[in-house]
Structures are given as structure tokens and as C-alpha cells.
Amino acid sequence: MATKMTQPKIQVQDFNFFYDEFHALIDLNLAIQQNEITALIGPSGCGKSTFLRAINRMNDTISGTRAEGVIKLDGEDIYAPDVDVVELRQRVGMVFQRPNPFPQSIYDNVAFGPRVLGMVHNGNLPQMVEESLTDAGLWDEVKDRLKDSALGLNPGQQQRLCIARTVAVKPEVILMDEPCSALDPVATLRVEELMRKLAETYTIVIVTHNMQQAARVSDRTGFFWLGKLVEFDETGTIFTSPREALTEAYITGRRG
Amino acid sequence: MNTTKSTDARTNSHRRTLKRQQTNQIATVVITGVAGLVVLPIILVILYIFINGIGAISWEFLTAKPRNGMTEGGIMPALLGTLLLTFGTGIVCIPLAIGAAIYLAEYAGDNRLTRWVRLAIVNLAGIPSIVYGLFGLGMFVLFLNFGTSIVAGSLTLGIMTLPVVISTAEEAILAVPQEFRVVSQSLGATRWQTIRHQVLPHAIPGIITGVILGLSRAAGETAPILFTVAAFYLPDLPQSVFDQTMALPYHLYVIATQVPGMPLEIQYGTALVLLLLVLSLTLIATVIRTNMRRRRDW
Ligand SMILES: Nc1ncnc2c1ncn2[C@@H]1O[C@H](COP(=O)(O)OP(=O)(O)O)[C@@H](O)[C@H]1O
Ligand SMILES: [Mg+2]
Numbered sequence: 001m002a003t004k005m006t007q008p009k010i011q012v013q014d015f016n017f018f019y020d021e022f023h024a025l026i027d028l029n030l031a032i033q034q035n036e037i038t039a040l041i042g043p044s045g046c047g048k049s050t051f052l053r054a055i056n057r058m059n060d061t062i063s064g065t066r067a068e069g070v071i072k073l074d075g076e077d078i079y080a081p082d083v084d085v086v087e088l089r090q091r092v093g094m095v096f097q098r099p100n101p102f103p104q105s106i107y108d109n110v111a112f113g114p115r116v117l118g119m120v121h122n123g124n125l126p127q128m129v130e131e132s133l134t135d136a137g138l139w140d141e142v143k144d145r146l147k148d149s150a151l152g153l154n155p156g157q158q159q160r161l162c163i164a165r166t167v168a169v170k171p172e173v174i175l176m177d178e179p180c181s182a183l184d185p186v187a188t189l190r191v192e193e194l195m196r197k198l199a200e201t202y203t204i205v206i207v208t209h210n211m212q213q214a215a216r217v218s219d220r221t222g223f224f225w226l227g228k229l230v231e232f233d234e235t236g237t238i239f240t241s242p243r244e245a246l247t248e249a250y251i252t253g254r255r256g
Numbered sequence: 257m258n259t260t261k262s263t264d265a266r267t268n269s270h271r272r273t274l275k276r277q278q279t280n281q282i283a284t285v286v287i288t289g290v291a292g293l294v295v296l297p298i299i300l301v302i303l304y305i306f307i308n309g310i311g312a313i314s315w316e317f318l319t320a321k322p323r324n325g326m327t328e329g330g331i332m333p334a335l336l337g338t339l340l341l342t343f344g345t346g347i348v349c350i351p352l353a354i355g356a357a358i359y360l361a362e363y364a365g366d367n368r369l370t371r372w373v374r375l376a377i378v379n380l381a382g383i384p385s386i387v388y389g390l391f392g393l394g395m396f397v398l399f400l401n402f403g404t405s406i407v408a409g410s411l412t413l414g415i416m417t418l419p420v421v422i423s424t425a426e427e428a429i430l431a432v433p434q435e436f437r438v439v440s441q442s443l444g445a446t447r448w449q450t451i452r453h454q455v456l457p458h459a460i461p462g463i464i465t466g467v468i469l470g471l472s473r474a475a476g477e478t479a480p481i482l483f484t485v486a487a488f489y490l491p492d493l494p495q496s497v498f499d500q501t502m503a504l505p506y507h508l509y510v511i512a513t514q515v516p517g518m519p520l521e522i523q524y525g526t527a528l529v530l531l532l533l534v535l536s537l538t539l540i541a542t543v544i545r546t547n548m549r550r551r552r553d554w
Contacts, residue, residue, distance in 0.1 A: 058442055063365065090444030100435050102454060113443040116453060162439075169444055 042224030093171035099158035136164035156187025312525025337501035348414025357425035409485025428462025472537035
């Protein structure tokens with residue numbers, strides 16, 4: 001009940017999104033709480049990725065798109081005209097489906113964000129890199145080969161490197177778009193453990209195709225269907241006694 | 257009955273396979289032959305110039321001024337002039353071309369203006385070099401009053417080189433995966449920081465290849481420098497960028513057609529030097545490109 005009183009980290013109000021004429025997100029309303037993991041589930045093409053990209057305005061980089069309605073971050077509308085999207089993206093980081101480190105050294109991958117954002121002062125970069133890699137649970141595996149190419153890591157390590165790269169710019173929110181779908185079960189478990197730990201510091205929104213994953217890691221779950229948010233509730237409720245028949249059908253279909 | 261049918265089918269398909277293999281072999285031979293026909297004359301020309309010209313080449317030939325109505329001595333002023341002009345072409349062409357390529361690849365939307373710009377670039381690449389020479393004469397020599405000078409020649413050559421360098425540089429930039437840009441911007445990098453740190457570093461080998469190919473073409477052209485910079489005979493080195501200079505392609509033209517009693521060996525020697533200059537530039541570009549292909553790791 002206490003969470004209901006505090007201001008949500010992200011508040012989405014009557015949000016709509018269009019690719020040219022295509023209405024991809026329809027009248028979304030939801031609140032994402034600070035230091036929680038919010039999972040978004042739903043069939044392919046229902047708008048989960050589009051919604052994630054709306055939260056850091058990466059959709060702006062796609063031409064012909066249009067957003068209507070409000071998404072508030074700490075109470076301030078991120079679509080207001082005076083918002084600096086570059087600063088917004090620093091506050092709202094993103095981890096992608098395919099592990100996609102830059103073809104550079106492990107060190108340079110993590111250092112990239114702090115460097116371009118001017119976060120480096122009196123030689124604190126090595127320390128920032130170490131902290132980020134530690135946060136991503138990767139430090140012990142790579143500390144002796146920071147200068148090696150990031151592409152030499154296995155996919156699970158690459159994905160954790162991408163998490164370290166995101167964490168390095170000290171965001172408040174981390175968006176993860178199916179971060180484990182290219183990973184094997186062991187690497188997936190490691191990333192899930194990591195997410196629980198990261199949620200102590202960050203607010204996390206994760207899109208996943210994996211019902212068990214949503215059930216295991218998230219505090220709240222939203223079910224998307226054809227651009228609409230059909231149901232949004234605490235994860236336990238969604239998976240044990242969903243309100244909507246559609247949600248139940250999707251979850252059980254996916255399980256069985 | 258079933259078995260005969262399947263045997264028939266098998267021999268039939270076997271026959272078809274044989275036929276296909278034969279056609280394939282014939283095609284391979286024909287195509288190789290055609291390719292040989294194209295390459296052979298080039299090799300013959302190079303060999304011919306090499307055999308006839310190598311005797312003339314010596315340290316003195318490269319470093320001495322021409323003497324005695326150019327029938328003796330070396331080609332130093334022309335060689336140096338061509339190096340100077342190539343350098344000047346680079347100064348004019350490289351910043352403009354890379355700027356235009358970045359604009360076209362990263363900023364320009366698909367609208368009427370950029371379609372016109374692209375069309376113009378494609379067409380500029382096809383304009384005969386003598387037209388560039390006349391444009392340079394009208395624009396730089398006369399209108400801007402630079403006179404027949406290294407500045408006018410470099411500007412003319414630079415503009416002639418622009419289209420091909422812009423096209424190759426744009427291609428190199430577009431070949432960098434979109435994902436790098438998306439990730440970089442999602443980390444809070446600005447558009448320019450993204451280009452500067454995550455796009456250009458990967459595109460640079462391709463851009464350099466384009467620049468070198470453009471410069472090697474500029475180094476070998478006669479028509480654009482004919483009215484804008486080239487001196488018939490000027491053994492003294494230029495003192496400023498507003499002086500004329502000799503240049504290898506024009507010098508070659510002069511000694512081959514305008515000077516009676518010109519020893520053949522000097523003519524072939526000059527041609528060989530020019531050829532080696534251009535070939536070595538092309539070779540460098542090829543090496544960079546092959547290296548880049550091998551190193552590309554995404
Ligand atoms: N760049 C785009 N341009 C046009 N339509 C798009 C684009 N990206 C996604 N869409 C459409 O928007 C809908 C939602 O896509 P997406 O958000 O990727 O779904 P999900 O992540 O749930 O699979 C789909 O119908 C998809 O075809
Ligand atoms: Mg998706």
C-alpha cells in the first residue's frame with residue numbers, strides 16, 4: 001500500500017503512438033514504480049518494444065512516427081517541448097535483444113558513455129569502468145583482459161557487458177528488450193539474478209517472451225495485446241488470478 | 257513397372273546434371289576469356305611502357321631540371337608540380353567531400369532537395385574532364401582572378417574529384433551497421449558524437465580508399481590543368497600558390513607532341529613515372545580496402 005502513496009517513477013497517461021498511419025499503441029495508462037521490476041508480456045508485434053522505445057524517446061529516431069499523450073518521469077512529461085532528449089536517454093538506459101557491444105575493447109565499451117557525456121574527471125574513468133563491470137557481475141571474468149575485443153566474449157558475457165555499458169552512465173531507469181532471448185539457460189539465470197540486484201538501485205522495465213522469467217523476476221506485469229494494455233497488476237495476481245480472460249488464455253497457452 | 261519408371265527418372269536426371277555441368281564449364285571458359293581480353297591490353301600497355309621507359313629512369317632523371325629544350329635532363333619540376341597539385345586537390349576535395357558524404361548519409365532526409373543533390377553528384381561524375389578545365393578557366397582563373405596558378409588548378413581538380421569521393425565516402429558511412437548508431441544514442445550520445453565516435457572510425461578505411469582513388473585520377477588528368485595551371489616549360493620551382501607549375505601529364509603531352517627531336521626514351525620514361533605514381537596510389541587504396549574487408553568484424 002505504501003507504494004501507492006509515493007509518486008511512481010514513470011507515469012503513463014492516455015499514451016498513443018503512431019507509425020505513419022499505423023496506430024501502434026492505444027490509450028496506455030500505467031504506473032511504473034521506483035526500484036521495481038516491471039515485466040511486459042504479450043505476443044510478437046503487440047507493441048512492447050515500441051512502448052519501451054517511447055520511454056527513452058528512441059522512437060524519435062524513426063521517421064514518420066508520432067506520439068500523443070503523456071509519459072512522466074519523476075512527475076515531468078518527457079514529451080514536453082523543452083525536454084533535452086539526450087539527457088533523457090542518459091537517465092533512461094536501454095539493453096537490447098541481441099547482445100550488441102561495439103567492436104572495441106571491453107574497456108572502451110564501458111567507457112564510451114562516460115566519455116561522451118563528459119562524466120570523466122581527474123582520472124576517475126578506470127574506477128567507473130570497474131564499478132560498472134562489477135555491478136554487471138562481469139568484473140572477475142574480464143579484469144585481466146579489459147583491452148581485449150568485446151566481441152571475443154561469449155553471448156552471456158556480451159549481454160552483461162551491454163548492461164555494464166548502460167549502467168556506466170548512471171541511469172535511473174533501465175529498459176530491457178528481451179535481454180535473454182539470445183542467451184542459453186545458464187546465462188539467462190545469471191542475467192536474471194543480476195536484474196534482481198540492479199533493482200535495488202534502478203527501476204527496471206523488461207520485455208520478455210518467457211512467462212517463467214516474468215513470473216520469476218518481476219514485481220508487476222503488464223499484458224499487451226494489439227497495441228493495448230489489457231491488464232496490469234502485481235505479478236502474482238497476473239499469473240494466479242488474472243482479471244481478463246484474454247490474459248489467462250495467453251498465459252496458460254504459453255505455459256502448456 | 258515401378259522400378260523401370262524410377263530408373264528412367266534417374267537416367268533422365270543424370271543426363272540433365274551432365275548437361276548442366278557442360279553448360280557451366282563452357283560459361284566458365286567464355287567468361288574467363290572475356291575477362292582476359294579486357295585485362296590483356298592493360299597488361300600489354302603497362303609492360304610496353306615499362307620496357308621502353310625503364311632505361312631512362314635514374315636518380316638524375318627524377319631530380320634534375322629539363323635541359324636543352326627538354327631533350328635532356330630530368331623531369332623534376334613536372335614531378336614536383338604533380339605532387340603539389342595532388343596535395344592541393346586533397347586540401348580542396350577531402351573536407352568538402354567528407355562533409356557532403358556525412359550530410360547525405362546521416363542528416364539528409366529523403367526529400368526533393370536531396371534527390372536533386374544526389375542526381376547532380378551522379379551527373380557530375382560523368383562530365384568529361386575538359387569541361388571541368390573550361391569551368392576552372394572561367395571560374396577560378398578569370399572570374400575569381402587567381403590567374404593560371406596552382407590555386408586555380410587545385411580547385412579545378414578538387415571539384416572534378418568531388419563526386420567520386422563523395423559517393424565512396426557515403427557508401428562507406430552507410431555500410432556501418434545502424435545498430436551502432438542506435439546504441440550510441442540510447443546511451444545519451446548526441447547525433448554528432450555518435451557519428452564522430454561510432455560511425456566515422458568504422459567508415460574511415462573506405463573513405464580513405466575513395467580519397468586515394470580520386471587523387472590518383474586527379475594526378476593523371478591533363479585536361480583540367482591545361483588552362484588552369486600547367487606551364488609548357490618552367491624549370492624554376494613555383495614560389496607561391498599563385499604561380500604556374502609544370503605537371504607530369506601535361507609535360508608528357510608536350511614532349512610527345514610539341515617538341516621536335518625529342519628522344520623516345522625520355523618520353524617513355526616520363527610516361528612510366530606517371531604510370532607508377534598512379535598505380536602505386538591505386539595499389540595503396542586496394543591494400544587498405546582488402547585489409548578493411550578482412551578486419552571487419554560485425
Ligand atoms: N519502425 C517501424 N515502422 C513501422 N511499423 C513498425 C516499426 N516498428 C514496429 N512497427 C509495428 O508496430 C507494431 C508493434 O511492434 P513492436 O513494438 O516491435 O512489437 P513487439 O516488440 O511487441 O513484438 C508491429 O505491428 C510492427 O509491425
Ligand atoms: Mg519487440
